Amino acid sequence: MENRIHSIILPKINREEKMVERKMYQRIQDLKRQGYGKIAISRELKVDPATVRKYFHMRPKEYQQYQREVLQREKIFDKLEGEILEIYRENNNQRLNMSAVYDYLEEKLKTFPGGEKSLRNYIHYLEASGELKYSDKIRVYKKVPELPYGKQMQLDFGEYLTRSRIKLYIFAILLSASRYKYISFQDKPFKTIDVILHLLDAFDYFRGYAEELVIDQDSLMVANENYGEIIFTKKFEDFIKEMGIKMYVCRKADPESKGKIENLVKYVKYNFLSVRDFESVEEAKESLRKWLNRRANGKISQATKKVPAIAIEEERIYLKPIKNSIFRKGAHLGREERVVSEKGFIMIEGKEYSVPIEYRLKGVEFYKTEREIYIFNKRSGEEIAKYVTLKGTAKRARRSEHFRYKSFNLKEIETKVFSMFDDEGWKEFVYQTKKAYPRYCRDQYTLALKVFSSLEDPGIFQMALDYCLDNKTFGMKVLYDTYKHYLKEHKEEQEIIFNAFKGITSLEDIPEVEVSKRSVDEYAALVKKGGVK
Template sequence: MLYVDIHRLHDRKLRISQIAKQLKISRNTVYKYLSMTFEEAVEEFGPIERKKKLDPYRDWIVNWLQEYPSISGAQILDWLQERFPDIVVGESTVRRYVNEMREIYHIEKTNEPREYEAVVEQPPGKQMQVDWGQTIQKNTQKKEIKLYFIAFVLAHSRQKYMEWQDRPFTTQDTIRCHENAFRFFEGVTEEIVYGQDNLIAVNENAGDIILTKEFQKYVKERKFKVYLCRKADPESKGKIENVVKYVKKNFALHRVFSTIEDWNEKAWKWLERTGNYKVHQTIKKRPFEVFLLEKQHLRKISSPLSEVESNPTEIITRNVNKDNTIRFQSNRYSVPIGTYTKCPQVKLQINGQQLIIVNSTTGEILAKHTISSEKGKLIKNTNHTRDRSKSIEALKRHVLNLFQREEKAKQYIEEICHIYGRYRRDQLLLLKKVAEENPQWISAALEKCMGEKLYSANAFRDVVDYLKRQQLHPIPKIHVASATSVSIPVETRDLKDYIQRMGGNMHE
C-alpha cells in the first residue's frame, strides 16, 4: 500500500519532500520506492519477512513511541536494557529500528516546545550578568586550540565587557576579571547574576547560597548581591547568554589566534567598534549611549584590591602525593593535610618567584610558597601539619592544670616531651585522658613515677591502674605467730679430736 500511495502522489506531480511530509516518511524511503517496480516491491516487502534482532521487543518499542512521540533511540535502548538486562544490541541498530517503526506506524517525532515569557527591563544600575564561554580557534600554525572567556553585560544599557584566556578560569582569575570589568564600567551594580558555576558557588542551598571561600571573601569586600540562577531558568540570564553567542559568532568565528595579548586587544576593539556601538535589537539604541546615563547610577568602587593577583605567567597541573605534597622543579611543596583524598589533582600558578597551588575544581588557593632554588628540599608551611586545633604549649598547660602539684607535674611533663619529642602530642593527649578519667589517683601516680623515674604516659597509666586495683582489691596481709624460744643442746667435741683427724700434733 505504501508503494501504491507513493507512486499515486508522484503521478500527481508532487515533489519528493511533499510526498514524504504527507505520508510521514523519510525522503530516502520515497526515492527507494520510486526506483522499484511493483514486482520488486512485492519481492522485497512481500510475505517473506526478514527477522530482525529487535522483533521480540517490537510491541514494547511501538507502545513507547506511541505514548512518548519525542522519545529518542538512545533512551529506548536504555529502557530495553533496564527491563531486559541480558539484551545485547548496538545503539545504531536500535536507532534504525526505531526509525523504521516510526515510518511503519506513522509516528512522527515531536518536539515539546518550552514556553518563555518576557522579562521586565531592569532599571539603571540595578543588575549585571556574568557568564563564561569557550571556543575552538586556529592559530597561525593552523592548529586548533581552545580559548576561554568571561563576559559581562549591564542589564539596562547592554554595555558589554569580556576577557580571554588560553587556559580554564580559576576563582582568582574570575575575581581579577571582575575588578577589570568594574574599572571598565566605572562602578558596580546592586546585584550580579550568575549561573551555577563551581568557580563561585558550592551549593544553591535552598536560597542560602554557599559560595566558594575565595569568592565569598571577595563579595563581602565589594559588597554586591549575588543572584544565582536556578537550573533550567534561561530567562534569568538571557541577556548574557545572548552576549556569549554574539561573541562566539561575530567576534571569534574564523578569527586566527596568535597571542592571548593580541587576542584581548582585538576583543576590546571589537567591543568599541561593534559590540557596544551597533544598535541593540531589543532596546533599539546603541549600548554605549545608554551606558553614559546608566553609569551615573553605578556604585563607585574603592581602590583595587591588594589580594587580587596579577595574571600568572605559567600554569601547570600536578598530582598530589600521598604525603600531601606536590613536586615542582626537583623539590616538594606541602599542601594542607587531607588534600590528597579530597583533591588528588591541583593546578600550579607561577607568579614571579611565588608558587600558588590551586584546587583545580573550585579554584580555591590551597597554598603559597616561595620557589626554592635548591634541589631535593621539602618546603613546608607550618599550618600544613596534622591537627593544629591546639598548639603543643596550650595542650601542656591544659594537662598541667589537671594536677594539684603543678611544679612536680611540670617537671614530669617537660621530661616526657623531651624524651618523646616526635610523639609528644600523643603522650600529652594520653596523659590528659588518664588525668581527666582518674583525678583521685594522679597525685599518687605522679609521686611513684617520679620516684622510680618512669617518664612515659603509658607507664603513668599503668601506675594509675595499679593504684586503683590496690585500693579496690587489696592483698590480704598474712600474720605469722612468733615462735617460743626452745633450748636445744648442741654436742661439742674437744679440739684434740679435730687435730688428730687432720694428722697434726697438739704440741707442734
C-alpha cells in the first residue's frame, strides 16, 4: 500500500497555484463518501469543477505529501526563519496578523525577498511543521449598510503597553464611507481638551469633516444621560456647537453602530503595535505616521474593495470645510496679520476692532472663529484683545481702556503729548490742562493722542487752540469739540461758496456772497455749557 501511494503521480506544482485548505479537501471527500459526483460537489461547495477533479481521487496521505511540496516551495524565506519565529516569541506565540508581520519586516529590511502572499505560505509551512501553534477566536456580526460620502465619522480610544513598558494612549478616527483613517498616540490619559485638539488635527488630515460623529458614552465627552437625553461636557459641547457637528452616542462595544472604528483600534494594536517596540512616544508617532500612509490608508480595504487614500479624494468633495476653533487660538496656525491704523483699529471683514493704542501703526495678528475674534502681539504671541464677532450693521467695536497707554508711565505719555506739535501755544494749553485736571492727566493725554494724531485741517485746529487759550477754557475734550465745530462751520461755508459759483462761466456773473458770522460771545456761551456740541 505504501509503495502504491508513492507510485502515484502527483499534480505538477505551479508557483502561482493556490492549494485548497485541509477543511475544503475534507469536505470534498465527505461528499464523495455520501455519493455525490464531481459536478454535484462543485455546485454544493461553489468551487471550480477542476478543483474538485484534482482532489476527488486524492487520498489523505497523498494530500499530505502534496501539501508538503507546496509549502516547501517558499524557501526564499529560510534565511528569515529565525527572525520570523522571534517575532512570535516576543508576542508569547500568539496568533498575529500576517500583514502585520510582513509590514514589520518590509519596514525593517527595506528590501524583501518576496511578496506578502509568499510570506503567508511560508508561515503556513512553519505552522504545518509544528513551529507555530495557536488558536483563533472569531466573532461574527451582521453587516451594516454603507453610508454615503461626507455623512459620518467614528471615534474611539485604546491603550497599549509596549514591550519597553511605555503606555500608549490611542486616538483613532475614520471616515465611515472611504475608510480613511487618522490615528495618534500620547503618553498620558486623555483629557477633554486633548480629544478636541486631536479632532482638529484629524480634520486637517482629512481636509474637512463629516456631518456626524459617532462616539460611545465616554466621560471625556459625555457628562450624563437623562432618560435618553445626552448631556455633554462643557468644553465638548462648546466644540460641537462651534463646528456644527451632529452627534450619535452609542453604547460601548456596539458593533452595529461603531464596529468600523473598534476594528480600527484592534488593527492598530495587532497589525502595527504587536510587532514593534519603541523607546519613546515620539518614535512611536513617527513610525505610526509612515505606517498610516503606507499600510492603513494605502492598502485595499476588504470592506469597500477600494484604497482609502484614493477613495478620500472623492469623499473630500462632500466634507464640511475646516473652521478656525477657539480651542486652537493659542496656535499660530490660522492666524492673519494686520497693521493697526493711526486711530488704533484693525479692519477685519469690513468691521473695525480697537487694540491698545501703543500698537498704533504696528503689525498684530488675529485669529477669527465664527463667534469670536482674538488679537495677538505679533512678536510675543500674547493675547491683547478679544471680541465677539460683529454682526449685521455694526461697524466698529471699541474698548475705552485701549486708549489709556497702559504700557507707558504717565511721564512718558506726557512727553509724547507735549511733542505732538512744535508750537508754544500747544505746550501752554497742555500745561494748563494738567493744572485744571491733575487727577485725570492720563485720560486727558490719552484723548489727545487719539484725536489729534491725525488732523483733517491743521489750520482749523490752530484757530480752535487760539480760541481756547484766549478764553482760558482748558481740557482736551473742549479743544476737540471746538475744533470739530470750527471744521463743520468751515465746510458749510465752503459748500455755500461752491454752490454760488456753480455753473458760472464769466467774471460778470459772479454774485455777492454773504457769509454768516457769529460773535465771540456765542462761542463763549457754548464753552461755558461744557463744550461745543
